[in-house]
Amino acid sequence: MLLVSPALVVALLLGVPLDAPAALIVGRIAGAALLSFGGACWLARDDGPSRARRGLVTGMLLYNCAGGAVLTHAAAGVRLAGVLMWPAVALHAALAVWCFVCLRSGRRV
Numbered sequence: 001m002l003l004v005s006p007a008l009v010v011a012l013l014l015g016v017p018l019d020a021p022a023a024l025i026v027g028r029i030a031g032a033a034l035l036s037f038g039g040a041c042w043l044a045r046d047d048g049p050s051r052a053r054r055g056l057v058t059g060m061l062l063y064n065c066a067g068g069a070v071l072t073h074a075a076a077g078v079r080l081a082g083v084l085m086w087p088a089v090a091l092h093a094a095l096a097v098w099c100f101v102c103l104r105s106g107r108r109v
Helices: 006-014 021-043 049-077 085-105
Strands: none
Touching: 006 021, 006 049, 006 085, 021 049, 049 085
16 A cells, blocks of 8 residues: 555554655655565465575564564654554564564474
8 A cells, every 4th residue: 555555554554644745755665665575475475495485584574573663663652643553563563473483483484
């Protein structure tokens, strides 16, 4: 959604409008990066255990930890919170835990 409509995503997450043209471009770049990351993970889904696949899951772990921390800071520290803020934080936390468990267990991720 960031790629298509960053203003809507920001309004739902932070509860504030996103109206600066530069901010819209940065939001779309973030959306493109997430789409690319998702595509890489999707294409690697049927590969056997490998260092590359482990690297993708590690990258997902880092992204979800950082994303959850940034959103938590926005909500608790800066007091920017829209209707989807806490569900987004919970989703990032759950995905981070899942990635961590997959990496720790050594099972096929």
